Amino acid sequence: MSLSTLGTKSFRVGRSRTGLGLFATREIKKGARITRYRGPLLDHDTAVRVESRGNRYLFEISDDWTIDGKARSNVARYANHSCNPNAEAYYYGRGVYIRALRRIKPGEEITYHYGMDYLRNVIGIANCRCGRCVRRKARMRRERAAKLKRATARAAKRRRRS
C-alpha cells in the first residue's frame, strides 16, 4: 500500500521530523473530528502483555480496556505527539477520536498530546522532538552560545587591561 492511499479527505500520511506523521490536506475547522483511533479492544492483562513486547500503539480507554492501534490501517497511529498540539484525542462511546483544537491549515502536521505518563516514560521529556521542544532547545543553545561569547569578551577585556 502506498502512503498516499492511507489518507482520507482531510489528511495524508507523510514524512515528519520523527518519521511519519499526519498532515492536513485541506483546512480543518476548530473542533472538527479528524479521525478515529481504530483497533481491537484488549483487556487489561492482554494490554500489559503486548506492551511488554514493545507495542507502542496502545491507547488506554479505561482501567479495563485498551485499544491496540498498531495496525497500519489505523491511520491515527501516525499522528505524532506535541507539547503544543493542534488536536486532541477524546472519548466518545467506546471509541477514541482525534479532533482539531484550533483551525489547522493545509500542510500543517496534525499532532496531539500523548499525556504526561507517555511523555515521561516512553518519549522522555528531554528527548521530545516536537516543534515546541526543538525550538526551545535551539533557543537554549543560542543563549548558552551568547553567554559564552559575552564571557569570552569580558575575559579578553580583562587581559587587555592587565
Ligand SMILES: [Zn+2]
Ligand atoms: Zn515536546
